[in-house]
Amino acid sequence: MAEEIPDLKEPPEAIDGNVEHVESNVHIARKINQRHADMYAEALLQYPDDHSIDREAEKKLKRKLDRRILPLLGICYFFYYVDKTTLSYAAIFGIQSDLHLKGAEYSWLSSAFYFGWLFWSIPSNLIMQRCPPAYYLAFNIFMWGALLMAQAAAKDFAALTVLRILSGAFEAIADPAFMLITSMYYTREEQPSRISAWYAWNGVGIAGGGLIGYGIGQIEGALRSWRYEFIVVGALCTFWSIVLLLLLPNSPTTFWGFSKQERLLMIARVRRNQTGVEHQKIKWGQVKEAYLDYKTWLFVLFGFLGAIPNGGISNFSTLVIQGLGFDTLHTALLGIPQGVLIVIWIALGAVVNKYMPPDNRTTVSALFMLPTIAGGLGFLLAPPDAYVGRLICFYLTGSYQASFVISLSLVTSNTGGQSKKMIVSGMVWFGSCVGNIAAPFFYKSEQAPSYHLGIGSLLVANVAEFLLFFVFRYAFKWENRRKEKARAALRETGVITDSTEGLNATAFQNLTDKENPNFVYVY
Template sequence: MKGHQAAELDDFKLKDEATVIRDVGLGQVLEVEAISEQERKVLRKLDIILIPLMGVCYMMQYMDKLALSQATMFNLRQDLHLKGQEYTWTSAVFYFGYFAWSWPSSYLIVRLPLGKYISVSVLVWGGILMCHAAVKSFGGLVAARFFLGVGEAAIAPGFSLITGMFYKREEQPARQSAWFLGNCISTVIGGVVAYGIGSIKIHAIASWQLLFLFLGAITAFISFFLLILLPDSPKKAIFLTKPERAIAVQRTLRNKTGVLDEGLFKWDQAWQAVRDPQTWFLVLYTFCVNLCNGGITSFSSIIINGFGFTEIKSLLMQMPLGAAQIIFLVLTATLATLIPNTRILMMIFNTIVSTIGMILVWKLDEDNRKGRLTGLSLGAVFAVNIPLSLSIISSNVAGFTKRSTTSALLFIAYCVGNIVGPQFFYASEEPYYPTGMKAAISGLALGAFFLICLLGYYVWENRRRNRLFGVPGQMTESQELALGLSSMTDLEIEGFRYVL
């Protein structure tokens, strides 16, 4: 096997240059000596431009998701005459759109220029959010929510792929968490923004309509910055010089996860993703915890209002949820970065914290407002596992097509969980939703179980590979770089070991 793999690498290195038409070619990459200071300069540029760009975009994505829940405090349900479970379905249908477009999006992400595809998706989503202000009925809101899900489907998987392209495996947890910080900030400031908009009195337009117009316009505006600055790949980053692009390519080749194989969808890699046990442990975990997420995202304003706060003050009381997420995000991302092989342990910890929080909301006395709000804040902590789970995909799934397929399956599970979860929040049980609380707690507990299974699988598989192939040895630089460019998958690379 080792001889066969070495021969494949030799064949790859001897391919005719015409088959590798790249602005930053293999020869140029091999010629670059990425001196530590040069590499640090490239890393600083990436951190200064890419992370804030993705962070602001992701912040707007979650603010736009929260907008529907916040709009209920401005009489959206009354103005559109929503009855029974109709509001629940307007929340869930967003994820039908997200689900419907996840698989086509995983194909288009590979076939189209990645940065341009994400930028156009953001522009479409901003435009559709503005269209929410024009809806007059349940049917119109359902249609708007469905297409909003279509517009947002490419964002998180696309950002995850970009992070894997530009950052080393050990750098990825901190960077995934850095742009995901936008999600937490949106929870903190989203209520303040909605509160401010609610304080504006315009007789010609309702407050909930103004909320959708304001957030949609900002989102569409951001898309133009993405179009200019968000690169399709390291070789096309306009903010890097040509030598810096070569350094950007070289520094991530040691990930052995493929960085330059965009443009061709490989069906054998897609099939590998479907057969890989790690895919299904991640999928099952994602589905289970999003039974809770669907409820918190859609009903947080109503639940907090049930604690005894006024409608407008309920928007401000969402701030502790974001604060708790920021604290746990910084804590667990820092530990996962500083202490090797602790990513899954940090995810298990966050999930258990959220389980305890939701139990507090369910079991504490109705007049214990502070205790129940604390529980709801802790219940939202599991959401900070998203960047850690994305970093697991970008670090442990090699092959561009396999990685995009795995990301698509993960986000399909995310959609299904968010569709199913709100169905347990019955209108007849408002505002305490005991059935919804039980479903959320059960989902979080099962999520922790599947993470334990994933950890066990990685440990077992690494040990199995060590027995079969021996502990990975030091490769020559040319072999290492050729392997990084070869687009082989983690199942095909004998020296590949999973990070935990």
């Protein structure tokens, strides 16, 4: 006998998997409380379940989405990373002597960027929820470029510090925006490879930064080379912001270049995520839940541990390589293989994750921490005159990037509710900011060129991150067992929430992962 599905009019009061109301497809159109609700309802009516989706049409749509979204995000991430490493290349082109930097002032310039990010990360995420995300991202990228060009005019430590703080504030939205856009158009199974696709441009940025740095080093103009570094990279960023404004989509319902039928399929596909999209009203209950959820703080710890290596390497890699006996221009060029290897690590991580059995993201992430741990140990223990061996060990440390990228998909895949997603993704990068602020201070000037304390901090953070992946694995499996018990209790009362009607009713209702009985964590 078919059970009666109660009406879902309000978000459920109960937490941890109890839902009071679920409704049939026919009335969902009246209940979806978000932008373009009618089109979301039409998509669910036309594609009531995953079996009604033609697999060939879905594959064709995914290829089209990949062509339209991933290059835009990837090139943006290229500029994003080059932007952050301009100070590193400015260091080998004489910024420290020109601005009379002394003591820890260079480290403070590295960290100042992240103070702006730290302060503005959460407010910026909440603002993005209220705005068209592509337009908001484009505006922020324009400001990156403008402020980067302004840094070329800095005359002293104080002026450059202020500009770097402001730059950090405008860059705070980048990673959360990329993660949000990825979760809007791709299913949870597809997200690791798509995040890897745009994050791999991080490595291209390292390699490209080396080429740009080498090219700028050849300029013999009226200005010092490091000033041209800021001007050229800043100008490229402002240009790319205009490209994003014109081409990056704000919503699946208005994505130009796709037919209405393709947009309906685009929406129906992400029903299986059960995380909700396009809810512009901030729900303060979800904000509170985010801060009280222990998983949020595990993500903060993850961001912090991942940033300790990144914060040091992004600002000191050129100085570490230069300390191995290479001149300025060869140091810039040696950043290229470092970037290429990072692209290879990230691509390899995506491939391994794709062909592993389901729910092995944490296992794959832990696996790719092993080369970076070995590289850190090798760099510390190798004889000081083993220049080539230490350089190879230094390059090995880039494997942590593959682990970090795959783990970012745990954030997008395991957080439901728009406001909660904004807070949790912001908090990941909040933790990352703290790590990036702290990391440069492990690289003591008196320890140059070996920077043993800095490489040691990388090693300790990587070991802790390796262990954290197993904590994530246990936590998500435990949460899934609780969810299944809650669904079983509902079945005993005659309410089946994970039927076709129930899944459709909760897919776009802006429920958090705790509120949604149909939410299943991936690990």
